[in-house]
Amino acid sequence: MTIFYWDYYGPDAEGTARHFLVHLGEYIVRAGVPDCERGVESAGAGHCAVWCKAPDDAREAMLRLRPRRAAPAP
Structure with a gap:
């Protein structure tokens, strides 16, 4: 398992990250990637x-x- 990270900075960082999280979920379904956990x-x-x-x-x-960035999952 690997943990992938997308970083956002600035006053709108949280809103942008939460918006990307929605699209990430859609991408995971389209790409057929099973067993993914995700969050912010x-x-x-x-x-x-x-x-x-x-x-x-x-x-x-x-x-x-x-x-x-990416890191091996513990």
Whole structure:
């Protein structure tokens, strides 16, 4: 499993992240990527990130969305 992150900054970061989360869910369904967990987290004021924990065989599909960072899931 890998966790992919899309970071957003500024006063509209949370709204933008929540909007992207909706489209990420739609993409996951269209791409047929099973067993994905996803959500939104913040590292502080002015930052919000969308994350998606996806199986390793979904890596190519997730990279099409150009995440800013990725890490192995614990």
